[in-house]
Amino acid sequence: MRGKAISGGPGCAQYVKRLSLSAVLLLALSAGQAQALQRFADVQQEFRSSEASLYDRKGQLLQQIRLNPHERRLSWVALEDVSPALRNALVASEDRRFYQHSGVDWSAAAAAAWGNLWNSRTRGASTITMQLAGLLDDDLRRRTSPRSIRQKLSQAVVAQLLERNWRKDQILEAYLNLVSFRGELVGIHALSRVLFDKHPSGLNQREAAIAVALIRGPNAAPARVAERACRILQDQNAAPQCKGLEGFTLLALARTGSNSEVIVTTTAPQLAPHLARKLLHTPGQALRSTLDAGVQRFANDALHRQLAALVDRNIQDGAVVAIDNASGDVLAWVGSSATFSNAAEVDGVVALRQAGSTLKPFLYELAIEKKWMTAASILNDAAINLPTSSGLYIPQNYDKQFKGLVSVRTALASSLNIPAVRTLVTVTPSAFFERLQGLGFQLRESGNYYGYSLALGSADVSLLALTNAYRTLANQGSYSGVRTTLSDPAVTMRKVMDPGAAFIIGDILADRSARSRTFGLENALSTRVWAAVKTGTSKDMRDNWAVGYSDRYTVGVWVGNASGLPMWDVSGVTGAAPIWQEVMQFLHQRDQLRQHIPTMPAGVVEQDIRYEDKIEAPRHEYFLAGTEQSLITTAKSDDIKVAIRYPTQGMLVAIDPDIPPQRQRMRFAADGLSSGWWRLDGKLLALPVKAGKKASRQTPPPNQQLAFDWMPWPGRHVLELLDAKREVVDQVRFEVRGATEKVPEQLRKHAVKK
Known part of the structure; x- marks a missing residue:
C-alpha cells in the first residue's frame, strides 16, 4: 500500500543494502564516474534557454525569440526564486527523505524491490538526486523502456557522488531547471510561464501541485493530472484545494495546445523582432545591441499613431530607423507596423523599395562638387522629352505644373522633377550611379539601365542604406557603415563627398523658404531644432519617405504597403514626415540638446546674390570657393548640355x-x-x-x-x-x-x- 512500509523484515532491507553497496563499489572502480562528474557551476553555465534575448545599449530587455524548435526552455531560475509551495510539493511527492539520505533512499529501494517481487504498488525508489543524475548523464536518461540494472546502479553511483560534491539546494535547483514537464516544456520557468502565465516565484499551492503531478505523467490526460495533484494536496493537508481542480487543470493544460504543441507565450517586451531575427542565431544567446529602448518604443508608438490616423488611406506598413551621426549606432530599428500589417514578418528597414525623390540631394551634391552648378544656378522647369532606347522619357512634376526658371536651391528644396532630370543629363547616369554605390546603396543594375529616371529615384533602395547615406551628408561627406551591436568595432570614416558641397546641400534641405513653393511654410518638415530633411514618393504612391538629419541624429521613415499596393492620396509630407518629425524632436527633447547649426567648412564662401530679371529674391548664398558670383543671369542658366x-x-x-x-x-x-x-x-x-x-x-x-x-x-x-x-x-x-x-x-x- 502507498505510504506504508512493506513488511519484508529488516533482514530484507539489510540484504538489499549490502547487495547495492557491493555493486556500487564495483561500478565505482570501473566506470570512472567521479572524473566525469559535473560541477554545479558548470551545469548552470552550460544551460541554454531555447530563447535568445536582445538587450538595448543599457542592458534593458528588448526582445526574445525562440531558436530551439525541439524544447522550450526559459532562463535558469535560482532556488530562492521558486515558490516555497512548489518546493514543498516536490519533496513531499517525489522524495520525502530528500534532506536525510545521501543520494539513495535505501529504505525506499528495499520497499520497491519487495513490491516488485509481489507485484505490489509502491512509491518509486528513485530519489530527486538519482533523477537529476539521469538528467545530467545522457547514458542514464530514461527512454521509452525501463532502465537496465547496470543503468540503475550507475545512477545510484552518480547520485551519491552528487551528494558528496553538491549542496542539497544546488541539487534541487538544478533538478527544477532540467526536469521535463508536458510536451516540449523543460524546466519550471517554461512550465510556469506557459501554463500559469507567471514567474515560478508566484506559483500557489494548487498550481504547484499540478506542476509536480506532471513530472510523473507529463502527457497524462487532464483528469489524471488533476487526480494526482489532488493527492499531493491531500498529503499536505490542503484537501479543500481539490475543489474545482479538474476544471482548473483542464484550462491550464489547454495552453499547451493539442498534440503536445506548446502555445508560445512570453512576458518579454516585443520591441525589436526584426533586428532580433537578424542578430540572434544561437539558443540561449544574450546580445547587447546599440538600440535605445526609449527611442525604440517611441518610434514604434509614433508609427502606430500615424498609421491609425491614415487608416482610410490604404496604408498598412511602415518602418523607422534612427542613427547616431558620430558613432553610426542604430538607436531605433522598427521594421514593421505589426498589428496594422498583413505582412508583419517583412522587415521594412532592409526591404528594397523605390526611392522616389530622396536621391535628389546626392545628385545635386555631385553637380555642385564638380563645379558644374552652384546653389544659385538657374534651371529650367519646363517640359522636356528625352529619347531613350525604349522610347521617349517625359518627366513630370508632382503637381503636373511647371515653375519656369528656378535656382538649384529652389529646385531641390521644392523637389521639382524636371530640373533634377536636366541636372542628371549634365552629371550623366553613370557618374551618378557610381556616387550612389560609394554611399553604400549596392544598386543591382548599372547607371545606363536606370537612365534619366535615376534622378527621380527609379532605383530600389533600403531604408537603412538611404538613412545612412543622409548621415553622410550630416557628417559633411564622411561615410561609414552602421553598428547594431556594442560588440561591433568602432566605425571608420572615409571621405566620399566634398565637405563644402555636402554642407551646401544640408543648408538647402533645411531652408523652409526654399521649400515653400511646393510645401508651404508650415508643414511636418519643420522642427524646433535645425534639421535638413527630404521627402519622396514613388510611382503610383506605392512608397512614401521622409529622411533627414540634425547635427546629432539621422532619422529615416518609410510608409506604404509591403504588398506593393498604392496608397490613396498620400505624399511624403502627409504620410512619413509626421513620424519623422516626432522622432527627431523626441531625440532632442530627451537629451535636452541645444539647437546647433553645422559649422561652415573650409572652402565654402558666403556671398550676397541677386538675379537678373528678378527670377528670385536677393539672398545670401553659399558657394564652393572659385564659383561665387553676385549677379546671376539667365545666360548662365545650366540647361541640358550639348x-x-x-x-x-x-x-x-x-x-x-x-x-x-x-x-x-x-x-x-x-x-x-x-x-x-x-x-x-x-x-x-x-x-x-x-x-x-x-x-x-x-x-x-x-x-x-x-x-x-x-x-x-x-x-x-x-x-x-x-x-x-x-x-x-x-x-x-x-x-x-x-x-x-x-x-x-x-x-x-x-x-x-x-
Whole structure:
C-alpha cells in the first residue's frame, strides 16, 4: 500500500543494502564516474534557454525569440526564486527523505524491490538526486523502456557522488531547471510561464501541485493530472484545494495546445523582432545591441499613431530607423507596423523599395562638387522629352505644373522633377550611379539601365542604406557603415563627398523658404531644432519617405504597403514626415540638446546674390570657393548640355520588311547647338534639297535645326555631332538589323565624302 512500509523484515532491507553497496563499489572502480562528474557551476553555465534575448545599449530587455524548435526552455531560475509551495510539493511527492539520505533512499529501494517481487504498488525508489543524475548523464536518461540494472546502479553511483560534491539546494535547483514537464516544456520557468502565465516565484499551492503531478505523467490526460495533484494536496493537508481542480487543470493544460504543441507565450517586451531575427542565431544567446529602448518604443508608438490616423488611406506598413551621426549606432530599428500589417514578418528597414525623390540631394551634391552648378544656378522647369532606347522619357512634376526658371536651391528644396532630370543629363547616369554605390546603396543594375529616371529615384533602395547615406551628408561627406551591436568595432570614416558641397546641400534641405513653393511654410518638415530633411514618393504612391538629419541624429521613415499596393492620396509630407518629425524632436527633447547649426567648412564662401530679371529674391548664398558670383543671369542658366538625343548609345533598330523603306526613317536629334553637322560612319549628311533646286555635291552647309530624317540600312553605325568648327562634340554607336545590306539610292544623294 502507498505510504506504508512493506513488511519484508529488516533482514530484507539489510540484504538489499549490502547487495547495492557491493555493486556500487564495483561500478565505482570501473566506470570512472567521479572524473566525469559535473560541477554545479558548470551545469548552470552550460544551460541554454531555447530563447535568445536582445538587450538595448543599457542592458534593458528588448526582445526574445525562440531558436530551439525541439524544447522550450526559459532562463535558469535560482532556488530562492521558486515558490516555497512548489518546493514543498516536490519533496513531499517525489522524495520525502530528500534532506536525510545521501543520494539513495535505501529504505525506499528495499520497499520497491519487495513490491516488485509481489507485484505490489509502491512509491518509486528513485530519489530527486538519482533523477537529476539521469538528467545530467545522457547514458542514464530514461527512454521509452525501463532502465537496465547496470543503468540503475550507475545512477545510484552518480547520485551519491552528487551528494558528496553538491549542496542539497544546488541539487534541487538544478533538478527544477532540467526536469521535463508536458510536451516540449523543460524546466519550471517554461512550465510556469506557459501554463500559469507567471514567474515560478508566484506559483500557489494548487498550481504547484499540478506542476509536480506532471513530472510523473507529463502527457497524462487532464483528469489524471488533476487526480494526482489532488493527492499531493491531500498529503499536505490542503484537501479543500481539490475543489474545482479538474476544471482548473483542464484550462491550464489547454495552453499547451493539442498534440503536445506548446502555445508560445512570453512576458518579454516585443520591441525589436526584426533586428532580433537578424542578430540572434544561437539558443540561449544574450546580445547587447546599440538600440535605445526609449527611442525604440517611441518610434514604434509614433508609427502606430500615424498609421491609425491614415487608416482610410490604404496604408498598412511602415518602418523607422534612427542613427547616431558620430558613432553610426542604430538607436531605433522598427521594421514593421505589426498589428496594422498583413505582412508583419517583412522587415521594412532592409526591404528594397523605390526611392522616389530622396536621391535628389546626392545628385545635386555631385553637380555642385564638380563645379558644374552652384546653389544659385538657374534651371529650367519646363517640359522636356528625352529619347531613350525604349522610347521617349517625359518627366513630370508632382503637381503636373511647371515653375519656369528656378535656382538649384529652389529646385531641390521644392523637389521639382524636371530640373533634377536636366541636372542628371549634365552629371550623366553613370557618374551618378557610381556616387550612389560609394554611399553604400549596392544598386543591382548599372547607371545606363536606370537612365534619366535615376534622378527621380527609379532605383530600389533600403531604408537603412538611404538613412545612412543622409548621415553622410550630416557628417559633411564622411561615410561609414552602421553598428547594431556594442560588440561591433568602432566605425571608420572615409571621405566620399566634398565637405563644402555636402554642407551646401544640408543648408538647402533645411531652408523652409526654399521649400515653400511646393510645401508651404508650415508643414511636418519643420522642427524646433535645425534639421535638413527630404521627402519622396514613388510611382503610383506605392512608397512614401521622409529622411533627414540634425547635427546629432539621422532619422529615416518609410510608409506604404509591403504588398506593393498604392496608397490613396498620400505624399511624403502627409504620410512619413509626421513620424519623422516626432522622432527627431523626441531625440532632442530627451537629451535636452541645444539647437546647433553645422559649422561652415573650409572652402565654402558666403556671398550676397541677386538675379537678373528678378527670377528670385536677393539672398545670401553659399558657394564652393572659385564659383561665387553676385549677379546671376539667365545666360548662365545650366540647361541640358550639348548631346545627341536620338539615337541613344547602344540602341538596336530593326527594319520591318512589310513596311516600305521610304516610310521607315530615323530622326537624328540633338540639344545644345544652334547649328552643326551630322557625320555618319565618317560621311557628312546633307539636308534634302528643296524641289526645283539643283543638288550640290559640295560640302553641305551646317544643319540649322539639327534634325535629320535618315533612312536606316542594316549594320553597325557611328553617328557624330560636329559643331561649327567641325569638331566632334558627341558620338553614339547603334545598330540596325534588317534583310538587306544595299544602301538605298535616296541615302546616297545625301552623303558627301569627308
